[in-house]
Amino acid sequence: MFINRILRLTLAVLAAFYLLTGPAQAGSITDTENRQVTVPDHPQRVLLGFYFEDFYAIAGPEAFDRVVAISRDAWAGWRPSQWSRYVAVTPRLENLVDVGEIDAGTFNIEAAIASRPDVALLAAWQFRSLGDSVDKLEAAGIPVVVVDFNAQTLEKHEKSALTIGRLMGSEARAQQLVDEYKSAFADVLARVKASTETQGRKRVYVELGNKGADTYGNSYGNTMWGKVIEFAGGENIAAGKIENWGPLNPEYVIASNPDVIIIPGSAWLNRPKAVLAGFDVSAETTLARLRPYTQRPGWSGLKAVKNGEVHTLYHGGARTLYDYAFLQYIAKCLHPEAFKDVDPVASLTGFYERNLPIEAEGTFMIQLDD
Numbered sequence: 444m445f446i447n448r449i450l451r452l453t454l455a456v457l458a459a460f461y462l463l464t465g466p467a468q469a470g471s472i473t474d475t476e477n478r479q480v481t482v483p484d485h486p487q488r489v490l491l492g493f494y495f496e497d498f499y500a501i502a503g504p505e506a507f508d509r510v511v512a513i514s515r516d517a518w519a520g521w522r523p524s525q526w527s528r529y530v531a532v533t534p535r536l537e538n539l540v541d542v543g544e545i546d547a548g549t550f551n552i553e554a555a556i557a558s559r560p561d562v563a564l565l566a567a568w569q570f571r572s573l574g575d576s577v578d579k580l581e582a583a584g585i586p587v588v589v590v591d592f593n594a595q596t597l598e599k600h601e602k603s604a605l606t607i608g609r610l611m612g613s614e615a616r617a618q619q620l621v622d623e624y625k626s627a628f629a630d631v632l633a634r635v636k637a638s639t640e641t642q643g644r645k646r647v648y649v650e651l652g653n654k655g656a657d658t659y660g661n662s663y664g665n666t667m668w669g670k671v672i673e674f675a676g677g678e679n680i681a682a683g684k685i686e687n688w689g690p691l692n693p694e695y696v697i698a699s700n701p702d703v704i705i706i707p708g709s710a711w712l713n714r715p716k717a718v719l720a721g722f723d724v725s726a727e728t729t730l731a732r733l734r735p736y737t738q739r740p741g742w743s744g745l746k747a748v749k750n751g752e753v754h755t756l757y758h759g760g761a762r763t764l765y766d767y768a769f770l771q772y773i774a775k776c777l778h779p780e781a782f783k784d785v786d787p788v789a790s791l792t793g794f795y796e797r798n799l800p801i802e803a804e805g806t807f808m809i810q811l812d813d
Contacts, residue, residue, distance in 0.1 A: 486561035492616035567591035595670035655716025
């Protein structure tokens with residue numbers, strides 16, 4: 444009881460201080476949750492929950508000069524090699540306030556308010572998980588703006604990018620990125636449509652490679668990689684079995700006999716059997732971690748394994764403004780003739796060269812070589 448009283452008093456003091464010192468409000472934004480939010484003009488103190496690279500690409504080279512707090516584990520913990528690259532070019536990232544990680548249950552509302560942000564920019568999944576903590580942020584005079592690249596739809600990607608651009612005063616950069624994304628997306632859809640009309644659809648199984656081959660990891664239904672498979676003209680075997688994400692029954696996977704198998708990887712820490720992919724990961728390392736999946740019970744007879752159609756993609760590349768490169772890669776796996784002149788790796792490296800302060804060096808998409 445006493446501790447709860449102290450916590451309430453602390454939050455009240457922080458909220459009162461912020462309300463007295465916060466910026467003047469000017470204008471409004473309708474975010475991806477269809478919430479109309481009054482926001483400051485040219486915010487200088489942003490609490491950024493997720494979508495760190497997209498924020499960088501949209502807000503420009505000095506983007507993180509205007510950030511005071513982040514959910515550090517959602518970047519440094521989930522994408523450690525990517526984080527290291529960005530810290531090397533933007534050292535102040537190391538000194539930003541860490542508000543904790545929502546999925547892990549470590550979000551610290553006191554730290555968030557004490558960082559005195561002009562605005563909190565959150566992913567939709569973070570907003571939905573925070574519950575009454577959102578009310579506490581808003582009661583402290585901190586507007587909360589929500590964006591959603593996880594939905595993996597053209598509409599949400601466009602809305603999210605333009606929302607960040609409007610918030611940060613970088614509308615032109617946001618529009619350029621949206622136009623680039625829409626052009627690449629439309630090209631894929633046109634090629635897929637022409638190909639599927641004559642070739643039909645191949646069955647695809649995607650499984651997150653964070654647990655290693657001994658344990659079946661999450662597959663994706665109608666979001667993230669599941670949605671990418673749909674746009675690429677594939678038949679996702681998880682569709683209708685799971686809504687968002689979760690593991691499929693091993694017997695069902697084998698009975699489905701997929702034509703293509705995709706095991707996304709990342710630079711996961713303390714997971715000795717996980718598939719590694721992304722920045723500073725060699726092709727040899729990725730393939731060595733991927734190969735045990737083909738040795739699972741019942742997998743030797745799968746069409747994908749027999750035909751050499753087992754692949755890894757960088758999991759950090761989903762739900763981003765450059766995920767069209769991975770859409771191209773999956774579409775090329777499914778419709779090789781229709782995409783024979785498309786180079787997904789070049790699309791990825793080109794995006795980084797044009798829009799981000801680091802280079803895409805490592806293993807981001809690769810096919811098992813045996």
